[in-house]
Amino acid sequence: MTTPIRILVADDDAAKRLAITRILTQAGYAVLQATGGVEALDLAQTAAPDLVLLDVEMPDLSGTDVCLQLRVEPATNALPVLYLSAHRTHSQDRIEGLDSGADGYLVWPMDPRELLAWVRTLLRVRHTERAVRAANADLNHTLESISDAFFALDDAWRVVHFNAAAERALGRDREQVLGRALQDGFPEARGSMLEEKYAEVLRDRRPLVFETYFDRPPYANWYEVRIYPREPGISVYFQVITTRKQAEAERENLIRDLQAALASVKTLRKLLPICAGCKKIRDDEGYWQSVEGYMLQHADVRFSHGLCPDCLRECYADLGDEPASSNGTLR
CATH class of the missing domain: 3.30.450.20 (PAS domain)
Known part of the structure; x- marks a missing residue:
C-alpha cells in the first residue's frame, strides 16, 4: 500500500486552516494541522511531512521565523514551504517571504485549483531534488569505492x-x-x-x-x-x-643481459679449410692447427679421448672380435 503524501498546514485561523485541510484531503493528501508556529516547527521536525503550508502571521511564532529555523536544520532545510496569507498581500510582502526561504507565496482566499497546482509543483520539485541527491550519493559511493x-x-x-x-x-x-x-x-x-x-x-x-x-x-x-x-x-x-615501471625496466635489463650472454657463446658457422692428409684446420690468420686446438679456441667444448671401432680393430687386430663399448673402449 502506497504511503499518502503528508502536508502540514499551520494557521491560527481555524476556519482558514479547516478550509485548506478540506481542499487537500479531497485531493487525496494526508493533512497534519498546527494551530501556531511553535507546534508547526515541532511537527515539521518530528512528523516528516512532504510539504508545509504556513500562515505568515501567527501570534506565538511567525511563519517567517518557522521557515528560517527549518532552513538551518539539516533534516528540514530541503522541505518545501508555501506561504498562505490573508493579510500580507503586497508585492513587498511576497518578496520578503520568498527571501526568507519559502518556495512560494499565495494570497488567501484563492482558487482551490491554483492551490493544488502549486502543491503538485512543489512536490515534483521535492521528488526531483531527492532523486538528484540519491544519484549524487550513489555516484559519491562509487567514486569512493574504486x-x-x-x-x-x-x-x-x-x-x-x-x-x-x-x-x-x-x-x-x-x-x-x-x-x-x-x-x-x-x-x-x-x-x-x-x-x-x-x-x-x-x-x-x-x-x-x-x-x-x-x-x-x-x-x-x-x-x-x-x-x-x-x-x-x-x-x-x-x-x-x-613500481610497475621499475619492474619493466628490470625485465628489459635482464633481457639485454641474456641476449649479450647468448651472443658471447662460441659458435662455428663458416667454411673451414681442413687438410685432407693430417686433418689440421687453417685458422683466420693462416695458421694450421689441430682439430682439438682449433675447437678449444672457437667453441665452448671439452674433449675426451677414445677409439672408434674401426681404429680399435686396426690398432689391436690381435684381440680378434672382442666387442667394444659404444664409446670405443673394450668391454
Missing part, C-alpha cells in the same frame, strides 16, 4: 570531486582542495605537461589515456592517467605505476 585515484574539475579548473584514493596518492585532504582552482591546490601542476593535457581535453572534448613521468617533488612518480570530458569540466582517473 581503487583508482579520481578528481574532477569544472570549466573554471575548480576541483569539484576528490576521492579517498586521490587523498592517499597525493597526500592532500579533500578539504584542502575542493572548491579551489587546481593550480592553487597543486601549484606543482602549473606549466606542466599534465596541465597541458587537462586543457586539451577541456578544449577538444575528447578523452586522453597516457602514461607519463611527473618529475616535480613531492609527486615525482610514473602515472597512468585517463582524462574524460564531463559536463561541466573533466574527470581524471590515475594510478601511480612507478
Whole structure:
C-alpha cells in the first residue's frame, strides 16, 4: 500500500486552516494541522511531512521565523514551504517571504485549483531534488569505492570531486582542495605537461589515456592517467605505476643481459679449410692447427679421448672380435 503524501498546514485561523485541510484531503493528501508556529516547527521536525503550508502571521511564532529555523536544520532545510496569507498581500510582502526561504507565496482566499497546482509543483520539485541527491550519493559511493585515484574539475579548473584514493596518492585532504582552482591546490601542476593535457581535453572534448613521468617533488612518480570530458569540466582517473615501471625496466635489463650472454657463446658457422692428409684446420690468420686446438679456441667444448671401432680393430687386430663399448673402449 502506497504511503499518502503528508502536508502540514499551520494557521491560527481555524476556519482558514479547516478550509485548506478540506481542499487537500479531497485531493487525496494526508493533512497534519498546527494551530501556531511553535507546534508547526515541532511537527515539521518530528512528523516528516512532504510539504508545509504556513500562515505568515501567527501570534506565538511567525511563519517567517518557522521557515528560517527549518532552513538551518539539516533534516528540514530541503522541505518545501508555501506561504498562505490573508493579510500580507503586497508585492513587498511576497518578496520578503520568498527571501526568507519559502518556495512560494499565495494570497488567501484563492482558487482551490491554483492551490493544488502549486502543491503538485512543489512536490515534483521535492521528488526531483531527492532523486538528484540519491544519484549524487550513489555516484559519491562509487567514486569512493574504486581503487583508482579520481578528481574532477569544472570549466573554471575548480576541483569539484576528490576521492579517498586521490587523498592517499597525493597526500592532500579533500578539504584542502575542493572548491579551489587546481593550480592553487597543486601549484606543482602549473606549466606542466599534465596541465597541458587537462586543457586539451577541456578544449577538444575528447578523452586522453597516457602514461607519463611527473618529475616535480613531492609527486615525482610514473602515472597512468585517463582524462574524460564531463559536463561541466573533466574527470581524471590515475594510478601511480612507478613500481610497475621499475619492474619493466628490470625485465628489459635482464633481457639485454641474456641476449649479450647468448651472443658471447662460441659458435662455428663458416667454411673451414681442413687438410685432407693430417686433418689440421687453417685458422683466420693462416695458421694450421689441430682439430682439438682449433675447437678449444672457437667453441665452448671439452674433449675426451677414445677409439672408434674401426681404429680399435686396426690398432689391436690381435684381440680378434672382442666387442667394444659404444664409446670405443673394450668391454
